Amino acid sequence: MPVLASVTLRTRDAIKGIWREAAKFGAVGALAFVVDNGGYNLLVFGLPGGARGGPMSTSPVQASVLATAAAALFSWAGNRYWTYRHRHREKVAHELVLFLVANGVGLAITAGTIFASRHLLGLDSPLSDNTARVLGWVLATLFRFYAYRRYVFVAP
Template identity: 30%
Template sequence: MRELLAKHRELVRFALVGGTSFVITLTITYVLKFTVLRTHPVTALIVGVLIATIFSYVANREWSFRTRGGRERAHEAALFFLISGVALGLNALPQWVSRYALHLQVPHVSLVGQEVADFVSGMILGTLLGTLFRWWAFKKWVFPTEGARPESARNDNPDIPDRKAA
């Protein structure tokens, strides 16, 4: 099991960052949805995803993809947030369809039915769709070059000799 985890370290770290981002999204979305954005659930979801995306950039850059790079930092950040914007749209799309195309909202369904539909469409389907897109796009465009930042890998791995000590 350890060998499998080591082989897929980036994916495991990406998943942990994603899980934390999911909790951030969920918390912010529902706090907003049940307080100041009661009549704007898709907006609440978008705000939650935006805040989680900022956390995600820092965590993915410095931890998940810490040895990847290949771009100047400003270019990398711009691509990250552009791709995250596309993913945000993909994340919100299922909830938008649920609410406004399928009318899975009060008064057409019960409040419980509405909340279950919002959770499944926005938090589950939307998050899954956005996450799959991000994994592919981040590796392809944002952090394309493996081993581009070996200094940070050296700091985390005692098996890699430090140039300064030599």
């Protein structure tokens, strides 16, 4: 029985730790989502109620890349100094390179959903763009959570 109790306690503590980490990761991600989607919509569609589109209305994939890159920088700072503050590396440059690689894959996932929506399905409305971006964000977020834990912010 003591072995079972020990395993149960360790499992409970591990799950509690992952949930706490996932909650912080989610909070940083939610704010990064606002930066990303807000930036994208401003770049492509302009200010709400504006008569014309945004400055990148004819370049939605590039706008997606730019908005996602800005959100990634925000996310790195939030995750490094809050979510994973106890796990970050001594060599900031090495950590940042790994972070950027993981986010490059995430960026490709998000931009890929816009590309598929616009160029493969022929959809170009704000609803279809934002639906494609949300789908891309979900897929990219699952990948990033795994990559951050496994490769970027490793325990010292």
